[in-house]
Amino acid sequence: MGAALLRRLAQGALVVLFVVATCFTLIRLAPGDPFFRALDEGSVPAEVRSAQLARFGYDRPIPEQFVRYVGNVVRGDFGWSHSRGQPVGAAIAAALPATLLLVGTAGLLAFVGGVSVGAWTGWHADRSLSRGLDRLAMLLLSIPDYLLALLAVMGPALAWGLFPVGGARTEFGPTGLLGVVDRLHHLALPVLALALPIAAVVMRLQHAAMREVREAAFIRTARANGVRETRIRWRHALRNALVPVLSYGGVQFAAALSGVVVIERIFAWPGMGRLLYEGVLSRDYPLIAGGVLVGAIGTVLGTMCADLALRWADPRQRGA
């Protein structure tokens, strides 16, 4: 177990390095540089421009820049964000909690909701309610998250005025308990837009798996042995039916992070997605590298958690 975990960690570190190196190279190969807005004017002397590029090391070969960057990160220095005029570490520290809150809540809701609804509909697959729910899930997973977000902004937020249109909290708003309520109020729509399509996929997977497990021989055996029905359903059937859902969850983590970029833009959510989007548009090399680093670590950790859960649910995976 310990050796396997260490090997997974090493693999994960390699993946993070690979991802950051890819993005690091891609953005430097792209036309433009962090100063293209400020220093591309014809009136800026060429010496000033090249001096500024040299000051931050952007005139060096890309591999050298990358090695220097990794060295700096290891020492805890993420560089200077040109577009924000603050250290990248500070920008990330300000944006990360908002995104963790958004993604964490959405992920939890999607998995808990998807698994429990899917388990129920799969177990009672013959009822018309469960067929209807399955069809509803099909519809939900077909609406891209940004369209759900747009519709949410149009309906509940703008037309009915039930929810705030954007932001993570009311500026100069209430504090204390009311402040928490205010934050939850802001959180509701972006979380729903992000969670519903994922929940729908999880639900359908869980539905199919539960339906298959229901007919399995070991369920019949357990029932013949007089195991209580609730125990059969929650311990025997659900645990086995979780396997495909968990292996999906690991793969899907990166895809869910893609959704964050658009959702955060639509709801003006002050998180990592917006940070990255703005960073890419302004070619803020250090900001992009820092954001990608955090995103890659998040993805790898998410995948590893899914793997660990998979080993718990399916002992056959432990040998691998």
Next chain:
Amino acid sequence: MNGAPRSRELGARLGAAFLALVGLAALAAPWLTAHAPTTQLDPVALAWQPPSAAHWLGTDSYSRDVWSRLLFGARATMGIALLAVTVSLTLGTLVGALAALAPRWIDTLLMRATDALLAIPRLLLLLLVVAGAGTLEVAPLALLLGATGWMTTARVVRQESSRLLATPHLEGARALGVPSGRLLTRHLLPSLLPTLAVAATAAFAAAVPLESGLSYLGLGVRTPLPSWGNLLADAESQPLAHWWVIVFPTLAIAGTVLAANALASALERRWRR
């Protein structure tokens, strides 16, 4: 249990019919509308017209006819998605089949690289390239979508190929000394077709929202050329007052994805085992 398979069959048929309809409408776009999609009919008098007899789906901020933009937008959206699927399917099949046929160390290398690429959020990768290139033409955009989407296909093909290679038919062919290239084209690929059909439909269902999402962000198809995604962006400032500019492209995107998903799940059900 009785009604389910038939209604699923119906869902798949409806899905296929809807996709065919959208495809036909895209091809026949010039004959289905009186206005060119980029013509600004009368920016003063005809901007933001709600749906009417003259303009079935209304007009946008530049007084362009939304119905014609939707029709011609289908060309961009469907065309890009189809090209992207072709690219990703070819790449994914090659990598997956190669991994299954090749010696173990090549297999491990290919699959670990695939997993690593899957760990990069796809939108981020696209954002980096697209924003870097400034503006992308339609064809490079489609190629890019394909080049970033082959990984799931590769995994599925790798899995299915290993399963197929263990079946008597392919084991026999291998034992008879059929060379790898011939084994791939004559024996493996035909058996993979059902899997590939499902993968293609699913990839299509993923490519449509991706393209429209990028275009919505202003990084995909650029106005004045219409695509379903950049139609949405036009009404972003006042979505409620100009609901028709948002609702109809939304229906088109969601309907197409739903149709493709329904078709994919029906195909999968039919060909499983």
